[in-house]
Amino acid sequence: MTSNNTESDMNESKMAESKMQGLPTRLAELFEPYAGVSLSALDNFKLLKALADQAALNCECLELSGEPRAIYVANCDGHWFDCGFSNAYSAEIRPMTQPSEAQLATANKVEVPLLNAQQLSFMCMQYAHFDHC
Template sequence: MASKEMKGRMTAKSKTADSKITDSKNNEFPQRLAELLTTYEGVSLSALDNLKLLAALAAQAELGCECLELSDEPRAIYVANCDGHWFDCGFSNAYSAEIRPMARPSEAQLATARRVEVPLLNAQQLSFMCMQYAHFDHC
């Protein structure tokens, strides 16, 4: 019986590890933002759409969110700074990427960063974006 329980826990852990959004147990995500992100677990989006998603959810959580493109080698990446919590949204040309907590970029990276203006989407627009992306991702 104990082995079944352990097996169930291992399966639950692997499902969590496979989710689009990195587990927030490590407190890398602000609490309210983590709660809002759970709605979008399993949704595959491009790096730019991840940036839009984070900006919209940060606004819902009443957090400030700055969106940037860092010119990392060999490719640029989109990152978001939500009230001092940094997130890697993926390579700027990625059509499917994960949102991952990251360390604060270096001063040199921030000095050459490009601000990315993203539209502030409401819940209905976010749903449509996810549905549209899922449709075109499978065509």
């Protein structure tokens, strides 16, 4: 049974490492405790914006219209992240390539509140509670 837990922990660690590829070093360090968290797309924006602020990075949050659904993307000092479909209640933050000029021309800016560390912890705890109800 211990080997299964160890194997599971190793797989989680590998998944967390792959998620952090493409993140600026300081942002990756701040993101590490949240790597296993799956939040709504909007909460992913809040998390990424707060961590980018802590890393002294500028973070712009955008909604890109698309088929079949719009997606939330963030640009943190030239590093692009897919935060999930705009109506997703559970999504992952994933590095992505820069959207095309046409997509950016029709993008809508999304105003996201800047949360402090305590608010982030509460948001994650609250989401985990309701996710399992």
